[in-house]
Every structure is written in C-alpha cells, then in structure tokens.
Amino acid sequence: MIPHPLVLAVLGCDLGALLLLLYAGWVAARVVTNWQADATPEQLRLERQTEAAGLAGSAAALLSLLGSLVLVVAFAGALPGLVPGAMCGTGVLQATGGRGERALALRLLALLLLGAWRLVARLDARTPRAPLVRTAARLLLLAVPVALLAGLDTWRALAALDVHTPVDCCAVVYRHAHEAAAAGTQQPATLRAVPWIVASPLAALVLGVAALAALRRGGERSARRTGLLALAALAFAPIATLALVRVWSAYHYGVLQHHCPWCLLLATHDLVGYPLFFAILLVLFEGPTAWLAQRLGERHAELAAAAAARTRRATWGTLIGLALYVALAFGPALLWRWRHGVWLHG
C-alpha cells in the first residue's frame, strides 16, 4: 500500500469509524435482546449505553462519510498521478483490479443504511419514551456488517493498487462506447442517446411534481404522496446517473464518445462532477427519507410533530438536489444549443 497522505487519511477515518461502530453494534445487540421499560439497574445502564451508542454511531457515520469523500478525491485527483497511464479515476480503479468499484458500492450502501439508522435514532431521541429504540438498534445491526465489509474492501483495493503496470484509461472508456455501438445496434450516436435524452428530463419532471405535491400540507393522502416521492427519487437516481454519463457529460467534455464519470471530477472540467453527483446522492438520500419519516410519524403519535418537520426538510432537500442536477446537467446542453444552434448529438 502506497503511504500517500490521502490513503492514510482514508484508513484513519475507516479505523475510527470501525472502532465506534463495533461499540455501537455491541450496545445495539444488547438493546434488541434486553430492552424492557422498567426500572432495573440493568435497564438504566442499558439506557445510558444506548445514548452513548447513538453518539458513537453518529460519529462513525460522519467518519465514514468523510472517508468516502477523501477516497473519491484520492481516486479522482491524487492517485491518477501515481498510476502509469491513468488520466482519471477510471484508470485508478483498473489498477485496483476491480476491487475499487465494489468498495465504493459497499460504502454507498453502508452510508444509506447508516443514514436510515440515524433518521430513526434522531426521531426516537426526540420522544421521552423511545418507542423506536429496537427498530433503530436493528437498523444499526444491519449497517455494521456492511460498513465493516466496505472498510475491508477499501483496504484491499488500496493495498492491491498497482502503481507499476500501465493502465489504458481512456481506451477502456472508448472500448465501452464502441461495444455499445457494435452490439447489433449500428445506429448513429444520436439514436443511441435518444432514450436518455427523453428519460432524464421526464424523470426530473416526475420527481419535481411528486416533491411539490408532498410539500402540500397535511391531507389524508400525504402518505401516498411521500411514497410517490420516494419511488420517483429511487427511479431518478440511476436514470440521472446513466444519462449524465451517456449524454449530458458530452456537453462538459465537448467530445461525444467519452462516457467517463470520473473525468467530470477533474480540475480541467472545473470539478463539476462533485456538485452533480452530490445532487444525485442528495435526491437518493432525501427522497426515501421523506417517506420513512412520514410512515414513522403515522405509526407513533408522539413522533408526529418531529416526523412532519423531517419530512418537510427531506422534501426540500430533494427539490434542491433536483434543481442542482437540472442546472448542471441540462444547463450546459441548453447553452450549447443556444450558442451553436444544434445539439451536440446532431
């Protein structure tokens, strides 16, 4: 493993998160098995440990998020300089022998689970009788192994990083493009782009309408509206990502066939990838959060007020993410069309 400072930073954050998660997971296991609302000394000690485990879990979630951000910055900006032939993160991921992609996917899953746990735990902490303490503990027990796996895969990916064998970074990107073209669909680039050119604005429109509908106060069908919002968000995230890589990134690169997600994170493209992928992740996090908070508020009356406030904040978060994506993905395309009179895709 190369002792690059950012690599050390990722390992430091992961180590810290691991220690805290193990403690929180141990307490969560005891909550699931021993929690009863009585006054025995064991119950009192368990209540105190649950508080401490909540703080430890939050600190671990923060460290995991920080470690993931530093890992992306390392893959996108710092490590390509050390891997011969790598121009961006695509080359670095190649040099990890495929472990890098899996580590990033597991880290995203761990962050989603820790985000869900933190939502339930914070709502639970707002009520005196902690009705959701077991639910929160189960969610944490679900997140701990995934986080451990993500940490292990990250360490293995960084350890397997080969800085001697040259990688063919852009060649991979162009080969994917040609394989898609040669896969029996001898259509020109325009026709292959049409599904994404139609799907992404449509998904954005549906998400926007669902979010605005969810913002309308109260009403008996609010649960269905937040449910629609969650579904729209879960559908929007993959469509927006693929459309960004396949179609809209061309207007940032100025080149048609360069379907590379990592080059958007380079300084040569003004690091526009960071706000774009942040917008997609914000929608992915906040959309389902709105529905989950709504459901919890309905099931536990004492949570209603806190849950309604969180639902509203999550809906606004989804709208902000959507607006950011529309501005940075569709904006350059519209600008190109206005400036040159034609779409880049013909």
Add this chain to the structure above:
Amino acid sequence: MSSVLECRQVAVQRAGAGGAPRHLLDGIDLRAESGTVLALVGATGAGKTTLLHTLAGLLRPSAGEVLVDGEAISRWTSAHRDLWRRRVGILFQGAELIDDLSVAENVLAPLVPRQMPAAQKHDACADTLTALDLAPLAARPASDLSGGERQRVALARALVGAPAFLFADEPSAHQDDAHLALVVGQLAAARDRGALVVLATHDPRLLDAGLCDQVVRLVAGRRAAGADA
C-alpha cells in the same frame, strides 16, 4: 406557569443483603402544586431522601408513577430525564461539591451546558452568592469550607438556575440561626417566584418557621396515616 407534581402508588426497592428485595418506599401517594412548600419528615431511614430523589427524577420507581402535569416522567428514558432536570434544583444531603473547584465554579456548574449568554450566567451566580452571604468566599476552593458553608454553596447551586422544582435535603443542616434566616428567606423567595419547593428535614426550626404549606410524614417507607399538617 403553574405545575402539579403527583405520586401514584410509588414504590422503590433495592436488592438488599443476600439479594432479597428491600422496599425503600411502598405505595406513596401525594400531590403538590407549584408556589407551595412540601416538607417530608420522618426518622432517619424512613425514606425521605429516597422519595426526594424519586420526585427529582434521579431514581426511577420500581412501581407506580411520578407525574408532572399529568405526564409520567418516571417512564421516560434516562436521556429525557436528564433534560427534565434542567427545570429542577437539587440540594444533596452531603452537599456533593467538587472540592478542587472554587465556590463560584461549583455554583456555575449547572449553567455551563445551557444555551444562555455568559452575562446572564455570571449575573445569576453573583446574585445567588450574594443572597446567601457567600460572595466573600467566591474564589475559595470548596475543600476549604466549613459544613455550613458547603451546605449553603450547594443550596446556591440548586437555586442558580431559577428552577421550577427545588428538592432540598436537609437545607438547614450545620446552619447557625443567622444563616438559617438566609436559607429560609431563599426558600420562601423560590416559592414566591412560583417554584414547588420539596424539603426533606429533621429540623424543627424549619418546620416552625411557617414556611411549609404541606407536611408529609414517612414511617419505614410508607406514608403515615393522618399525619399531614
């Protein structure tokens, strides 16, 4: 804002010698409103301190409920009882001061985590120290104080946050008559400010001072019948 503190069939037990449960309190019922003084009297070991700590949310009853304005705080989780104690001032029987901190710092301790301007915290401490004749001792470490002075510092610490509920265990302990008047004056002032004051005491000087609106006598963890004044 007037509050009502109630006890319904409160019982507190603890594992005694040999593991057999020992009833410290059993079947306690009482009700008190803010703006009044409730005195808990009884022999040593009758359960006065235990009932005081149960009302203050420090102990959770093994049975029964402690309610504030109808809300059973005894069923709350520890975290919420912590925050509820920000409305509470507690004077322990043994003063429980932090010896290597100064008198002023001991009085400031309850206010430290609260989101209040520093000036407000400072003024509250200064006024409370002056009211209990402790201003000259402000910079002295708590380890150098006499018994009476320690008890007054502990009372000042209990009063500094203008609590809605004041639970004082033997507030007049080690006080000479001059300082007893100061203590009684501060307890009366708290009552007049709208707080509910609950005293656990042996001291007849305190009972005769005309301070108490309600007296509850405890015998062996139970409320003695017909003994209320």
Add this chain to the structure above:
Amino acid sequence: MNSADELFPRLANARRTVRLLLLAAAVVAVSVTMVAWIGTADRAVPARCVRALALSTLCFAPAGTAARCPAALHAAVDLRFVPGAPGSR
C-alpha cells in the same frame, strides 16, 4: 464582582491559556508555511539550469550514488557512467 474574570478567575485563566496556545500554534504553523513558501520562491533558478543543461535528474542525492540517477541504472553494470573513471560508489 462585576466581571466573570473576577468571579471565575481560574476558569478565565484556563480558557485564556488554551486560547493563547491554540493561537500560538496557529501562528507558528502559518509562519513556517510562509517560510516554506518564501523558500520555494527561488525555484526559477534551478528551472533555468535544467533547461539550459538538459538535466534529467536533480541533486537530491550525492553524485555517484544509485539514488542520484536511478533511471540511469543498467541491470548489468554498476554506476560508473564513464569508462575508465574511478569507481564512485
């Protein structure tokens, strides 16, 4: 006692000490960064030397050691760059 410093002297001193320590550490860190920054200002001269003499290595290791020009190493020979020159390991 109308000020917190009088009522809580040790508290105020402790806080002031830690703040001073944090400030001093920050000042030291910034000043060393400035020294490093100023020091690196005169890298224009070595850049001119590299261009003028077509150098492909820098003087981070003494002449004649393997670290001086590792890329020039040849698997079959030791470090004598010129036939007949005295061995310089």
Add this chain to the structure above:
Amino acid sequence: MKAPLGLFAWACRQIARQPGTALLTGITICALVTASATVLLLEAAFAATARELLGAGPSHVVRAVDATGWRPLIAGTAAETARTVVGVTAARPRLWGVVRSAGGAAVTALGVVDPAEFATLGQAPQQGQAIVGPGVALDAADGAPRLTLVAAGGSRTFVVTTQLDAASGLALHDAVLLHADDARTVLGLGPEQASDLAVWVYHDAEQAAVAQELAAAFAGAVRVTTRTEAIGAAIAGFAREGSLRLLLLVPATLALCLLLVVAVRRGRSARRELGLYKALGWSTGDLVRLQLYGALAVSVPAVLLGLAGAGWLVFGPARSWPAQWLFAWPGRAPVLVLTPAAGLQVAFGVASTVLVPWLCATLLPALRSATVDPQDLLRGGRA
C-alpha cells in the same frame, strides 16, 4: 467583556486541574506528528519538486548500451537519427559523468554543448575554466580559486570563474560546468562522442509511444528512459527510504497508547463527578462534548505544532538535518518545492492518522464514562 462560560471554558478548566497529563499528551502527539509529517512532507516535497523542475528537462534520454555497460554515442549521427522519429521536436547530445576532485569528492562534470542555451545562466566557461555548483569544495591556496579533477588521462586543474549560489543547488549542487572539449578530455570521450542524447517531443502524452520508436530508430542497442520513468524511479527510491524511517513512529505510538490508558483510568475516576453533573441537568451529549473539547484543546495545538515542526525541518534553516539523516545528503540541503495541494494532503493525512485515532480513543472512554447515571452516584451512599 464577560468571558463565555460554556462547555469549552469548562473543558479548559478541567485541563488546568490536571496540567501534567495534558502536557505529556500534547508533547507525545506533537512528537508523533513531527516524526511522521517530516517523512511524508519530505517525500511530497521531493515529488513535487521533481515533477515541476524536470518538466523543463528532456522528455527522453537515449543511452547506448553493450554487455559491459554504457557506450558513448556518436553525437552528430545520434541527433540526426533521433530527429527522424515522428513527434521529436529537438535532440541534443550531452556530455556528463561522475569524476573525482583532487579532494576525493565525487562531482558531476557537465560539458556546455550549446553556449546559446547556456546564455540564460551567464557566460559559458572557456577552455581551462570551470563554473562550479554551491556544493563543490575549491582549493584557493594562491588567490584564484582552482579545481583539480582526477580524469581518465590524469588530473586536470581548472580556474573557477564562478561558484553558483545556493538557489541553483537543486539542479547543480555538486556540478562542475566545463567547456565541451575539456569535458570530453576529463570524461575520456572522443571528439565526436557524447555521453548520451537528450530528446524533446511535441506532447508529453506521447512519451511512451515515442520511446519505442526511438529505440527502433537506432542501429545499436540503446536504452531509452522517459521523463516519467526517471521521476517515478527517483520518487520510488525516495519513498522506500522514507517508509523505513516511519519505523521511528513505533516508540511514539507506544507512548500514545500509554496515555490512552491514563485517559481511560482518569475517565473511570471522574465517574462520580460526571454523575453529579448528570444530576445537575447535564446530558450525555454534554458530557461527551466536554471531554471532546478537552481532547481537542490538547491535540489540535499539538498537531499544529507538530506539523509546523515538520515544516521547519523540511523547509526551514534546519532542513539539512533530516536530509542528512534520512537520505545521506552531504552538506547544506537545497530548498525544496511544495505545492499547496501536496502540503494540504500531507497535513490532512497526518492529522487524520494521529488526530482521528486519538479522538476515537478519547471518545470511546468518554462515551463509557458519559453513560454514568446519577443513581450510580447516589447508590454510592454519599448523596
């Protein structure tokens, strides 16, 4: 002004109550950060310097090779051969080699092949003259500074017209610049020969491709080294040396572990006081924040001072010490280059490898001691 009387002030007061432990913790963290940051900062500075300065140098160096090692090249034909390769914009033969001065030190003799190019540095040396780098020792016994080199055909003495100042140390610290003919004599080369050939290409990304075509263009066996390989090899060697030096972190890490044990023991003894705070209305979060502020108040200045110490050792007047100890650098070390990004990366890396584990190690005992319940305090019978 009424000083804020919040958790941070109270945490500072807690430190003042046990200054000895806090001072020992700070010194240990500072030493740990200084040690690790010095090595990482030196590596980052070296890599940044090499990339920036050698960017102006040749993109390829061609050397003739035979079974015994390097062979001289025929300067004229080699340059013409190189210019035939597509993408090559310039080729220039170089005269250089390692020779000994009379004093026994190994120096790098460099022939000034293109006086026009050299004009940016000053007047090129004439025959019998020499321009020496800041690290070369001269013998100035009888007035004019002279330098005697032990060469292939016997020793030669040159009049030193200029000794370059320290600013050129990065490139020419131990260099002796001679007239081309003098250089050939000292290096034992024939009139048409050159040590190797420096080549420049149109675009940096073509280095790998042009290298193969260059090798194919030459009749004899040649070895072509690209600039990326040269820098990579230098950095890798440097990093290997540095990594060995990281072993010095072991004692400092043990000291930090010792302090963690002290922190855990102190946390346990403070339970009674923390229970009292809980009784007075503090929450678990308040207690954790109190102990976190205390840990930060000690470790942040220690990390800052540690990083500053490392910066001083790598860039300040004391920079020669680590260069000599870590990389056997003789005499006064040159001033290295450090880009802000590389500096931030090192600071961020070291701070998180020391600060995050230390805060976690402080947070876990803090969490455990913060889970005290007033009842534990009361059950102690004192209340």
